[in-house]
Amino acid sequence: MSELLDFNLVEASEALKNKKISSLELTKAYLKSISDTSSLGAYLEIVENKAISMAKESDKKLIDGTARPLEGIPIGIKDMFCTKDIKTTASSKILENFVPTYESTVTQNLWNDGAVILGKLSCDEFAMGSSNETAAKGNVINPWLKNKKMSPGGSSGGSAAAVAARSALAATGTDTGGSIRQPAAFCGITGLKPTYGRCSRWGIVAFSSSLDQAGPLTRTVSDAALMLNSMAGYDQKDSTSANLKMPDLMDYLDKGIKGKKIGIPKEYTQDGISEDIVKFYEKSIDLLKDEGAEIIPVSLPHTKYALPAYYIIAPAEASSNLARYDGVRYGARQEASSLDEMYELTRGNGFGDEVKRRIMIGTYVLSSGYYDAYYLKAQKVRRLIKEDFENVYKQVDYILTPSTPTTSFELGKKQDPLTMYLNDIFTVPASLAGLPGISLPVGLDKSGLPIGIQLIANSFDEPGLISTARVLEMSAGFNFIADGAAK
Amino acid sequence: MNDTSNLKPGHIQGETGIWEMVIGLEIHAQISSKSKLFSGASASFGSEANRNVSLVDAAMPGMLPVINEFCVEQAVKTGLALNAKINNVSVFDRKNYFYADLPQGYQISQFTKPIVGEGEIIVDLDDGEQTTIGIERLHLEQDAGKSLHDQHPTKSYIDLNRTGVALMEIVSKPDIRSPQEAGAYVKKIRSILRYIGACDGNMEEGSLRADCNVSVRKSGEEFGTRCEIKNLNSIRFIIQAIQSEAERQVDILEEGGTIDQETRLFDTSTGETRSMRSKEDAHDYRYFPDPDLLPLEFSESWVQDIKEKLPELPDSLKKRLVKDFGITSYDASILVEEKDYVDFYQQAANGRDGKLTANWMITELFGALKKDNLSFSESPITSENLGELISLISNGTISGKIAKEVFSEMMKSKKSPSEIVKEKGLEQVSDDTEILKLIDQVISDNQDKVNEYLSGKDKLFGFFVGQVMKLSQGKANPGVVNKLLKEKLK
Numbered sequence: 001m002s003e004l005l006d007f008n009l010v011e012a013s014e015a016l017k018n019k020k021i022s023s024l025e026l027t028k029a030y031l032k033s034i035s036d037t038s039s040l041g042a043y044l045e046i047v048e049n050k051a052i053s054m055a056k057e058s059d060k061k062l063i064d065g066t067a068r069p070l071e072g073i074p075i076g077i078k079d080m081f082c083t084k085d086i087k088t089t090a091s092s093k094i095l096e097n098f099v100p101t102y103e104s105t106v107t108q109n110l111w112n113d114g115a116v117i118l119g120k121l122s123c124d125e126f127a128m129g130s131s132n133e134t135a136a137k138g139n140v141i142n143p144w145l146k147n148k149k150m151s152p153g154g155s156s157g158g159s160a161a162a163v164a165a166r167s168a169l170a171a172t173g174t175d176t177g178g179s180i181r182q183p184a185a186f187c188g189i190t191g192l193k194p195t196y197g198r199c200s201r202w203g204i205v206a207f208s209s210s211l212d213q214a215g216p217l218t219r220t221v222s223d224a225a226l227m228l229n230s231m232a233g234y235d236q237k238d239s240t241s242a243n244l245k246m247p248d249l250m251d252y253l254d255k256g257i258k259g260k261k262i263g264i265p266k267e268y269t270q271d272g273i274s275e276d277i278v279k280f281y282e283k284s285i286d287l288l289k290d291e292g293a294e295i296i297p298v299s300l301p302h303t304k305y306a307l308p309a310y311y312i313i314a315p316a317e318a319s320s321n322l323a324r325y326d327g328v329r330y331g332a333r334q335e336a337s338s339l340d341e342m343y344e345l346t347r348g349n350g351f352g353d354e355v356k357r358r359i360m361i362g363t364y365v366l367s368s369g370y371y372d373a374y375y376l377k378a379q380k381v382r383r384l385i386k387e388d389f390e391n392v393y394k395q396v397d398y399i400l401t402p403s404t405p406t407t408s409f410e411l412g413k414k415q416d417p418l419t420m421y422l423n424d425i426f427t428v429p430a431s432l433a434g435l436p437g438i439s440l441p442v443g444l445d446k447s448g449l450p451i452g453i454q455l456i457a458n459s460f461d462e463p464g465l466i467s468t469a470r471v472l473e474m475s476a477g478f479n480f481i482a483d484g485a486a487k
Numbered sequence: 488m489n490d491t492s493n494l495k496p497g498h499i500q501g502e503t504g505i506w507e508m509v510i511g512l513e514i515h516a517q518i519s520s521k522s523k524l525f526s527g528a529s530a531s532f533g534s535e536a537n538r539n540v541s542l543v544d545a546a547m548p549g550m551l552p553v554i555n556e557f558c559v560e561q562a563v564k565t566g567l568a569l570n571a572k573i574n575n576v577s578v579f580d581r582k583n584y585f586y587a588d589l590p591q592g593y594q595i596s597q598f599t600k601p602i603v604g605e606g607e608i609i610v611d612l613d614d615g616e617q618t619t620i621g622i623e624r625l626h627l628e629q630d631a632g633k634s635l636h637d638q639h640p641t642k643s644y645i646d647l648n649r650t651g652v653a654l655m656e657i658v659s660k661p662d663i664r665s666p667q668e669a670g671a672y673v674k675k676i677r678s679i680l681r682y683i684g685a686c687d688g689n690m691e692e693g694s695l696r697a698d699c700n701v702s703v704r705k706s707g708e709e710f711g712t713r714c715e716i717k718n719l720n721s722i723r724f725i726i727q728a729i730q731s732e733a734e735r736q737v738d739i740l741e742e743g744g745t746i747d748q749e750t751r752l753f754d755t756s757t758g759e760t761r762s763m764r765s766k767e768d769a770h771d772y773r774y775f776p777d778p779d780l781l782p783l784e785f786s787e788s789w790v791q792d793i794k795e796k797l798p799e800l801p802d803s804l805k806k807r808l809v810k811d812f813g814i815t816s817y818d819a820s821i822l823v824e825e826k827d828y829v830d831f832y833q834q835a836a837n838g839r840d841g842k843l844t845a846n847w848m849i850t851e852l853f854g855a856l857k858k859d860n861l862s863f864s865e866s867p868i869t870s871e872n873l874g875e876l877i878s879l880i881s882n883g884t885i886s887g888k889i890a891k892e893v894f895s896e897m898m899k900s901k902k903s904p905s906e907i908v909k910e911k912g913l914e915q916v917s918d919d920t921e922i923l924k925l926i927d928q929v930i931s932d933n934q935d936k937v938n939e940y941l942s943g944k945d946k947l948f949g950f951f952v953g954q955v956m957k958l959s960q961g962k963a964n965p966g967v968v969n970k971l972l973k974e975k976l977k
Contacts, residue, residue, distance in 0.1 A: 238551050
């Protein structure tokens with residue numbers, strides 16, 4: 001069994017197509033792995049019967065030669081994606097029994113390409129959080145250290161933990177301010193947030209509509225390329241989806257980076273960043289230089305305003321997006337004697353503290369008298385940050401930064417919200433600018449925890465992002481498996 | 488002091504002098520679209536509760552709005568018909584508030600950047616005068632659902648059929664000065680909307696509703712504090728509500744009180760307005776641009792295309808009717824009120840006496856329909872048949888008097904006038920010998936009167952005409968009768 005788990009996505013796909021393995025045995029291996037690693041709490045819902053029937057279906061197609069790009073690949077789905085007839089809760093009590101009658105565009109794209117669903121993965125409630133501790137059903141544990149309960153990061157903590165623990169061959173995530181890249185960094189895997197508009201948001205529980213973007217969490221860069229190939233695409237049902245065809249990313253894996261210019265922004269080496277991360281960041285710069293890239297120091301002067309602007313815009317949109325969870329039509333409802341009381345009890349009981357905090361912040365910054373000072377100003381800052389990137393991309397092709405200021409932290413060590421928000425400091429600027437970013441593991445720190453490095457490309461340059469990330473991945477040679485991973 | 492007989496409409500005589508009303512209207516017009524503003528669900532009226540509800544309308548998690556292009560086109564068309572500025576870039580905003588029949592928890596509307604900017608329309612008043620009313624803006628927005636509070640002792644029911652239906656909100660400038668002007672303004676807007684087919688204007692079904700902002704002031708003073716009367720669904724109620732609200736405000740001000748800015752409801756049973764919510768309870772709607780939708784952008788040429796396809800509008804049509812058919816401006820303004828009227832009129836009057844046709848249509852046809860409680864579209868008389876009747880009068884086949892008889896038969900039987908005339912033998916007799924026979928009969932029957940006439944009692948001429956007409960059962964041509972009688976009695 002264990003060697004089945006050793007295959008990464010691309011390798012498994014090869015083995016399936018060459019009929020060395022069947023989807024059924026692969027899927028069963030993963031279902032067993034899910035149960036072996038259940039103490040990590042990555043899965044909220046396991047759909048064993050559905051997985052097995054999909055795997056059998058895939059095996060037929062593999063045999064009759066009609067296999068699709070992801071035929072027979074067992075994956076996990078972040079619980080932010082609505083899945084038809086499968087409970088979708090966004091890790092919130094307010095949706096604890098919600099079963100959609102529809103399938104999100106991104107997951108439908110995956111099933112259309114032959115992927116097999118294993119189950120739904122935990123995340124921070126409504127994707128609000130950076131530690132996966134805000135999930136209604138409790139936190140997820142990072143599989144890296146066996147002796148200590150570390151955070152997998154968030155909000156796609158379940159997705160990252162499952163891929164690192166080998167209880168999913170790949171997983172979907174959503175990234176609003178770093179929710180794919182930060183957990184990928186914490187869990188020693190690859191996480192790709194595409195350009196805003198690349199993947200349809202239709203059927204994804206909305207957190208912050210102008211920032212939310214789906215993307216893959218995988219073991220390798222090529223796995224991410226294969227996943228994104230299937231996930232991306234124009235969708236008429238999402239007005240913000242880009243009507244652009246993405247080239248086959250697999251064609252860009254080995255393009256190299258000779259002559260490419262890599263920008264190193266001076267604003268990303270601040271106080272408070274861990275020494276080990278600085279060390280591996282510098283090492284990564286050297287590796288890229290060795291591969292023929294030109295390293296250019298650049299400046300993104302408005303970086304320091306990104307986090308405050310993000311924590312105004314995202315909560316503002318969230319406060320409005322979450323108004324629909326009112327107990328009237330679906331989800332949890334607390335009976336009461338008046339409509340207002342029903343709202344108060346339903347939402348008071350249904351939402352967790354972090355979600356409530358953001359709804360309150362968002363409501364406040366949109367209120368009359370505060371709108372100009374907060375929301376409007378934050379939008380101006382967002383524009384400036386976008387311009388910063390536009391200017392830098394006149395000089396360079398890609399930007400290299402650390403993914404996070406620190407590696408994973410211990411669960412349950414109560415952090416104040418502001419310290420928690422600092423986790424996103426390196427991922428938020430690209431989110432505000434709508435740019436594609438990828439985090440990939442380059443090494444371990446002194447405690448044996450993975451370190452992630454982020455590459456940011458210009459809008460819709462996922463192909464170039466993949467080429468560059470692949471070069472760094474190969475040269476960094478990160479080849480560790482989490483202690484807690486299924487063996 | 489309280490003699491109000493000489494007051495102008497919109498003026499109120501108070502103890503301290505004459506007060507003037509200042510009125511602005513917000514008209515909500517439902518766009519005649521098969522589907523909703525941001526979803527594919529049907530926008531039809533009268534379906535069973537919650538039948539026309541898509542996942543988007545019910546605000547299921549992850550659902551996204553997609554703009555209905557047809558609705559955008561109707562808004563642009565309406566803007567052009569209101570002589571207004573079309574904004575080639577406009578933005579959808581979210582208006583946030585909680586209510587059970589508002590599934591998203593916000594209404595998608597347009598706040599700072601509406602699709603249509605300033606414009607103006609000419610309004611025809613009852614006294615034949617005209618006035619110009621400014622348009623502040625027109626924007627697109629979603630309708631909310633319906634809460635039903637009377638179906639169960641402790642529960643409320645929600646019907647989401649209307650949720651997400653496309654509305655245009657047309658906001659006037661505070662240019663209106665009397666309830667009658669307000670009524671005429673709504674009539675004119677409704678007429679324009681029907682001409683261009685953007686809205687059916689059906690107030691009973693709620694396709695057209697108005698919120699009225701009313702304040703009072705002494706002539707020449709600054710605007711007073713206004714109150715908004717919500718959701719009026721007939722022109723009669725609009726006129727009543729404004730009058731009663733203005734009187735209420737005058738009473739308060741004259742007693743030394745102040746007006747609280749508030750939202751009020753009109754109670755149709757009492758004919759008075761009552762407070763719905765005060766300014767303190769007003770919602771903070773937390774408007775912000777809807778991040779699910781891109782700004783609405785369109786090219787000048789797209790607008791131009793719509794402009795070129797615009798049908799002839801009431802004002803220009805009215806001028807043309809006066810010029811082409813020689814009718815009065817007043818008659819023309821009545822005929823252009825509804826597209827159906829003009830179409831009918833133009834068909835009936837084509838190649839015929841325009842004035843006569845207008846008279847018959849406005850006085851006889853409208854009168855008869857009203858008497859029989861029929862709508863215009865239910866008229867038993869077609870434009871063809873009315874036209875034929877006009878021809879029969881004009882070419883002397885029947886007299887005006889007989890025509891009325893024919894007309895009432897047409898209302899009853901839906902038959903064509905020539906058919907009726909033929910069946911009942913009502914053709915006018917113009918033949919000299921036929922009529923001379925009748926004249927001879929009358930003269931021989933009334934020899935004494937003939938003598939009186941011949942000795943100078945000229946007034947008796949009319950008596951002889953009447954007797955001849957009576958003898959002919961009204962069919963004799965009065966002109967011929969006159970001519971021959973004169974000769975005979977010389």
